[in-house]
Every structure is written in C-alpha cells, then in structure tokens.
Amino acid sequence: MTPGIDARLERIGTDGKHVIVPMDHGITLGAVDGLRDIESTIDAITRGGADAVLTQKGIAPRVHPNKNGKGYITHLNASTSIGPDSNDKRPTGTVKEAIRAGADAVSFHINVGSNHEPDQITQLAELTAEASEYGIPVLAMAYARGPDVEGDDPEALGHAVRLAEELGVDIVKTGYSGDSESFEYVVESTRLPVVIAGGARGTDRETIEMVRGAMDAGGAGISMGRSIFQHEDPEAITRAVAGVVHDDLSTDEALEVAGLALEV
Template sequence: MTAGLDARLNRIRTGDRYLMVPMDHGITLGAVRGLKDIESTIDAVTRGGADAVLTQKGIAPRVHSNTNGAGYVVHLNASTTLGPDENDKRLTGTVEEAVRAGADAVSFHINVGSDHEPDQLAQLAEVTADAERLGIPVLAMAYARGPGLAGDEPDALGHAVRLAEEVGADLVKTGYSGDADSFEHVVESTRLPVLIAGGTPGTDRETLEGVRGAVDAGAAGVSMGRSIFQHEDPEAITQAVAAVIHEDQDVEQALEAAGLTVEA
C-alpha cells in the first residue's frame, strides 16, 4: 500500500471501520426526499458521525463546504429507474475527473451474474488500474444480481466480494445475507474490508439489527443510503449507526443514545 493510498483511506474511515452515506441516487431515482437540499443532508449525516459521503461528480460543488471534515467519494457509473434495464450501469466519470472534483476515493458498481457483468467487469478493472496509478482507493459495489439470483444468497455474495478483490479494489460493498452466521462466509471470502448496503429502508430497529449482525460477522461497516438520507432525522440515525460501528454498542444502546427509542 502506498502512502497516498493509505492517507486517503484514513480520510474515509475511523480506525478500521467505515460509515459511508451514498447519495448518488439522484441519477437513479431523481431528486427524491433527502436529496433536493443535499447540502443540509450532507451536513446532518456528517455531524451525526458519517466518515464519508458519496455522490456523482457533478454534485461535488454542493458537497465540500458541508462535510464537517468527513471524506468524499465520487461514484463512476449509473443507470436510471426510467431506462430499459436498471442493471445496465454505464460510465459517468473517470478517476482523473474524481480527483479534480476533490475526491478521496472512487466507487464503481458491478452487477455480478447479470447480462452486463462482462462489460462492468472490464470497466472495473480499468478503474482499479487508473486508481492505482494515482494512489486513489476504489470501493467496488459488487452485488449478486441477475437471472436466478435472489441477491442475498451467501455463496453468490461471497463470489461477488471475491471478484472485487481479484480485480484490484481496495474495499467492497455488497448486500446483506440477513443474519450474522451466513454473512461470515461472505466476509471470509475476501481479505478486503466488507461494507453492507442499506437496502430497502425499514424501521430503525431493523436497520440497526442489520448493521449489528454484519459487524458481528466481521464486516468493516456500512455504505448505507436511503435508510439514512431519507430518515426523518438523518443526524440521529447516523449517530445510531455510528454507535454500533464505532463504539460497538448493541441495538438498544444505539437507539437510546440517538433518541430513537420510538420506531420511525
């Protein structure tokens, strides 16, 4: 690991744990709740303890003055819910453009098992090569999505995270298998730090139970979007997630500390 790579990883984590809030959903979903005034949302989640936020490159001017010292990740591909195939993620930027936008790291989405896997695999390899040359960390968002895949099957998730390591990523995000016992296989499938996605928003308790289970299985943290940025109180739910990830609190302790004892 180069000094630059290690320094940039330290900007998007606390110790060896990660709490990242992706807010690149404006391309995929449009200007949904939490993203219209993205400046206020970024301020809230970073005050709540997020280590880093993530957007597409064009949102960078709205990011930097609101991060409260947290790190910044630029996402490099996307699709929309209005298009013919949401799994068909296309390039939206380069590593060099991310650096010019002030990014500490880049991320790239690959749907392992989909019809688009071959092209996305080749593109991810190109991204990791470019990033290595510049000393920029790469987060691979490696999901098990395709014909016949449920998206939470441990073997498929384990394959997806291992693919990310094989291609040269520095950390990997994937879906959660639903419980700590099955997710251990996923974590053990790679030497990379594994982060879980938030998935479809549930109750506060359900969100924190997923985070607690993943951490118990050996995950390094979360990259959680809608469950945080669309919450009634983004700062409070971020505080609760941070309490689990960074303070090793249980679900009840984290809910109480953040004032979220009543389900939202």
C-alpha cells in the first residue's frame, strides 16, 4: 500500500476496524424509508459511531454537510430492482469523479458466479489500476451470486473475497455465512480486511449477534445498509454495532449501551 491509501483507510475506519453504512440504495430501490431525508439519517448514524458513509456520486453534496467529520466512500456501479437483471451492475462513475466528489475511498460491486462475472472482473481490475494511481483505497462488494451459487456458502464466499484480493482491492465486503465457525473459512481465504453485509433487516438482536459472530471469526467490521438506515432509531443501532466492532462488547452489552430492548 502507498501512504495515501493508508491515510485514507484511516479515514473510513478506526484502528483497522470499520463501521460503514452504505446508502446507495436509492439508485437500486428508489427513495425508500431512511433515504428520502438522507441528511438526517447521515447525521444520526455518524453521531452513533459510523466511521464512514457510502453513496453514489450525485448524493455527495447531501453527505458532506451532515457526516460530522466522518469518512465518505463513493460507489461506482449499480443496477435497479426493476431492470431486467439486478446482478448486472454497470459502471456509474470514475475514480476522478469520486475524488471531485470528496471521496476518501471508492467501492465496486461484483457478483461472483453470475452471468456478468467476466465483465465485472474486467471492470474491477481496471478500477484498482486507476485508483492506485491516485492513492485511493478500493472497497469491493464481492458477493457469491449466480444460478449455481448458494449465497451463504462459505467456500463460495471465500472464493469471492479471494478474487477481490487477487484483483488488488484494499478491503472487501461479503455476505455472512450464518455462523462464526463457517465464517472463519471466509476470513482466512484472504489477508484483506473482511466486512460483512447486512442484507434484509432482522431484529436488533439478530443484527448484533451477526456482527458479534463475524468479529469472533476475525472479521474487520461491517458495511450494513438497510439494517441501519431503515431502523426506527439509526443512531442507536449504529451505536450498538460500533460497540461490538470497536469496543468488543457482547450482544447484550451492545444493546444495553445503545438503549435498545434486550429482547429474547
């Protein structure tokens, strides 16, 4: 890594651990709950302990005045839920555009095992080459998704994160395999920091238990969207997640610190 990449990674994490909240879902799902007044949501989650937020480049002007000095990541590909194939992520920006938008890092989504994998491999390889010229870290959202792929299979997830490392990214996000023991295989498949996605929102306890399991397996944190920005109290759930990631709290301790119900 270069000094620039190292410095910028520190802006989107704390001591090598990351609480990232992606809010690029507006291009995928539309202006869903939590994203219409994205300014208030960004303010809440960064006050709650998020290290960085992530959006598409066009939302950058709404991010910077409300992120309370935290990091910013620009996402550079997308698809929509109403299009012909949501796995067909297409480029939406460049590293130069992300820099102009004030980004500390860029991110890119790749569906390993999908029919679009070949194009996405090429695009991610080109992106890491461009980013390295500017000292900009790359976060790969590397999922195991395709007609013959089980999305929570640890071997498939391990392949996805290793592919990301092979292509030169700096941090990788992937799905959770369901338990800490199987997720160890995923983490051990790469030397990159591995952060987990949240997926569809569950209960507060389910969310925090998943984070705790990922950290126990050697994970480096989270990159969770809907589980956080669609919560009735985004600041509180962020505080609970950050308590596990940054303070090594147990599930009950994290929920209690955040003032969330200790539901069974």
